[in-house]
Amino acid sequence: MALSTAQVNWAALQNGSDIRGVALDGVPDEAVNLTPDVVTILGKAFVTWLASQLEKPAAELTIAVGRDSRLSGPTLMQAVIEGMAALSSRVYDVGMASTPAMFMSTVLPDFSCDGAIMLTASHLPFNRNGLKFFTRQGGLGKGDITRILQLAEQAAFKDAAVPGAIETRDLISAYAAGLVQTIRQGVNHPEQFDQPLQGLKIVVDAGNGAGGFYASQVLEPLGADTHGSQFLDPDGTFPNHIPNPENEAAMASICQAVLANGADFGIIFDTDVDRGAAVDHQGQELNRNRLIALISAIVLQEHPGSTIVTDSITSDGLTQFIEGDLGGIHHRFKRGYKNVINEAIRLDESGQPSWLAIETSGHGAMKENYFLDDGAYLVSKLLVELAKARLAGKRLTDLMAALQEPQESREVRLKIQMPDFKSYGTEVIDQLQAFVATQPDWAMVPNNYEGVRVACQSPEENGWFLLRLSLHDPVLPLNIESNRSGGTAKIAERLRAFLAPLAGLNISELER
Structure with missing residues (x-):
């Protein structure tokens, strides 16, 4: 049973720097509180907040909206679009997308949006959904979300005489093309520049979330063989496993797929692709401390002496590896991916170069990529090194051979x-x-x-x-x-x- 907008506890929809709620019936004792009416109001609140922040009239704002594969996604997306258009803003409907792609809609030249909204609840159950908000400065903070919810509760909005235009745009293709170029330039293959992954078999597990595009729109144009990839089709019932690289069943599934297909590499994403993890050719997980070690080795090759910011539960062996073997600085901070990212930004701005912020959950953000936690970009950095290692007759995992792991x-x-x-x-x-x-x-x-x-x-x-x-x-x-x-x-x-x-x-x- 759904609550009316008058019954909604708006503050309870805040989940740190996101908004999350129950969008579908079907789970006992979980009343629907993220209805289309609620989401329409949230769209109006975001426009009002953004117009105030940018000191621009609502009619001059362009905002992109995308969603993951959740069952409630299409209905809620239509609701938030209608809310924003009602206040005269132009809205780009980009359909199925990833959370990182939604941020990129604010910086890609063909889009240049003032703001963006992603409808997702990451790896939570099928009945949940939520909203993540972006400006050109990145994801919104807790205080921003609190203010948007206050505006929603007040609901003092006046619809425009003429609604804003709604346009359908293909964002994910533009975003994927950027990743393709990143890998081509990173590998700089002497003989097959356009297809530096030719001869590599790489399987992708999208967990029926929004990440299936990576196989067809990133790996295949680069020449990779993606046969054996699994669960690429969006399905909000998540019938195969939870789309979460921290989930044991999900990781076991991609490990098994790598071995069954004799693949060189395996990739797994969460629902909205802001997290990723990998599997080596032996079916061994490259996750948690091992993923951090691998991407730290890559970053410290490119930026010697950089600080690597992680959450608090990383191992002592990782510290020894980053500092003793790689010559970097390991800075442990509070859990919570926004905490880790914001600490890296703070250190970097204070004059302590910090090129990587990464949590053991797989949220990894790089200075070179707007400090955006982007699972597809992180994996793309690994693929660059995979291809370069192959050219040199080595293995990608040679980079982390010195990592001491706990018993x-x-x-x-x-x-x-x-x-x-x-x-x-x-x-x-x-x-x-x-x-x-x-x-x-x-x-x-x-x-x-x-x-x-x-x-x-x-x-x-x-x-x-x-x-x-x-x-x-x-x-x-x-x-x-x-x-x-x-x-x-x-x-x-x-x-x-x-x-x-x-x-x-x-x-x-x-x-x-």
């Missing part, structure tokens, strides 16, 4: 059972710092921006753990890594002595 790693989520979960979680973290001070061979890791990170230095533990407070949920995520077999269990057992007496925590997941 064991574990993540558990400790549920907070107190009404004010944020203050209780903060209190637990404060108490943990005092407990760590009493433990021999445990030491707080300096320059930590989130929670408590502890180096566990005894020979049988030889690892670290990080306890932090979730951004949105009543949960304390705990990450443990060890370079010893059985080490994570040893660290967990010592932590249990601290955690067990805390009545407000459910630590059953730790005890499994």
Whole structure:
């Protein structure tokens, strides 16, 4: 059952720097709150906000709108287009697109939009949808989203006498053509410049999201053999697996496809293609710390000494690789892809060159590409190196051969059972710092921006753990890594002595 616009809790639609809600019935106890009427109002609110920001009349704005493969996409897209056109703005309907392509609509010469909206809820279930907003400066921040929702709630809009023009435009082809040129120029093949991927078999798994274009509009023009690619057709029921490179079943599926087809490389995207991961010719995942290591090696070849900004849960082996082997600087920051990207921008603007911001989830943004978290661009950088390595008689993964990976790693989520979960979680973290001070061979890791990170230095533990407070949920995520077999269990057992007496925590997941 859908809520009317008068019943909508507008502030509850905010999810950090995005808007997200329930768009379809079908899941018990999840009332539809992202209706066409709501989205029409959000379109008007964005036009109003953008006109104010740019100090331009709404009638002089051009805004692009695209969507991923979600079932609610076409209806909601039509609604947001009508809302913006009603205030006299010109709207480009670009149909199926990726989130990074929507940003590129603001900078590509043939589009030059003032703003853009992508309808997506990333890898969330089929009944969800959402809106991501862009200007030429990049994705909107939390404060911008709050203001747009305030304008929506006030709903003080006056429709224009003459609505703005609505035009159908092919954005994804223009965006894909840019990636093709990036790879051609990056490889600079001495004999087959136009088709530098000829002779390479590359399989793509789009998870039935919006990324199927990469096989037909990027890889094939470059000469790659894409036979064996899977789930390229958009299908908002996501019948094969969740389109998410962090999902075990999704990664197992692309690994198996690489092996079954004897491919040189595998690529997997999330629903809206702002994240990607890869698989080598042996069916080994290039994901999380390994993906960060690989793209860091590429960036540090091009920009020696650069700072690499990651989220807080990356491994000690990655730090050793970036700093000891590659000569870069590893700067761990708070989780949340916007946090990581904004920190890289801040460092870079302060005079500390930072060419890469990447989270373990696969959100990777590069300075050379507008600090845009773009899974297709990140993968394209890997393909350039894959082709160059082949020319030199080497393997792409030779670049990360020195990476020391942990023997064991574990993540558990400790549920907070107190009404004010944020203050209780903060209190637990404060108490943990005092407990760590009493433990021999445990030491707080300096320059930590989130929670408590502890180096566990005894020979049988030889690892670290990080306890932090979730951004949105009543949960304390705990990450443990060890370079010893059985080490994570040893660290967990010592932590249990601290955690067990805390009545407000459910630590059953730790005890499994």
